[in-house]
């Protein structure tokens with residue numbers, strides 16, 4: 427007898443349904459059952475942050491969330507950040523400031539930074555470093571990652587001012 431559960435989630439604004447074992451990890455549900463491969467698998471032990479997604483308004487490491495815990499959740503992955511006009515400003519700033527090298531950590535970095543800038547729209551460098559401490563870059567590109575996030579914060583503030 428299958429012990430799979432019927433899982434219903436909202437991912438990047440779309441309601442999706444699938445069958446999964448309750449103990450299956452959210453990162454596997456996303457990548458293998460829903461074909462959402464932006465979040466990566468690095469350590470699978472909650473250290474690296476490559477699997478970071480947003481769940482109900484908080485950054486989570488999808489390798490530490492069971493499918494059963496994600497029932498009914500609203501998930502945003504890096505695929506959900508771009509708008510109809512193109513890339514999210516964070517994605518643009520990572521490109522402009524060379525915030526990526528191999529790119530493996532980048533989806534998790536950007537998704538975490540997205541939440542960080544919602545919580546703290548004008549962070550100091552120290553706040554960025556602290557807020558990003560759960561995300562590791564094996565290429566050690568931290569200087570440019572921090573630069574890109576600070577530049578995105580400036581650009582988003584300017585956009586907001588222009589819209590007011």
Ligand code: FES
Nearest residue numbers: 468469470475489
């Ligand atoms: S794969 Fe989840 S924290 Fe490393």
Ligand code: FES
Nearest residue numbers: 527529563564565
């Ligand atoms: S850019 Fe290679 S791991 Fe971060």
